[in-house]
Amino acid sequence: MVKSPTEMLREELRKLGLELLDVYSFKDYDIIRIHDKRVNKVILYKSRQKVNTITSKEDASKLANEVSRYVAH
Numbered sequence: 001m002v003k004s005p006t007e008m009l010r011e012e013l014r015k016l017g018l019e020l021l022d023v024y025s026f027k028d029y030d031i032i033r034i035h036d037k038r039v040n041k042v043i044l045y046k047s048r049q050k051v052n053t054i055t056s057k058e059d060a061s062k063l064a065n066e067v068s069r070y071v072a073h
Helices: 005-015 057-072
Strands: 018-025 030-036 041-047
Touching: 005 018, 005 057, 018 057, 030 057, 041 057
Parallel strands: none
Antiparallel strands: 018 030, 030 041
């Protein structure tokens, strides 16, 4: 079964200890709302890459790592 881009991203974030809550799509960017389970906080991440353009697990992994680095700051 083919997974949606959001589901692929959700799985990759889960591996990093993050929970995908919502994705808000705008014309030029997406806002990704994430729950960091380690510190129990909700974080908003402005992504230049639109989530709906994710076509492979590698793309999802790249975006998840980018989000993880942002959360670590």
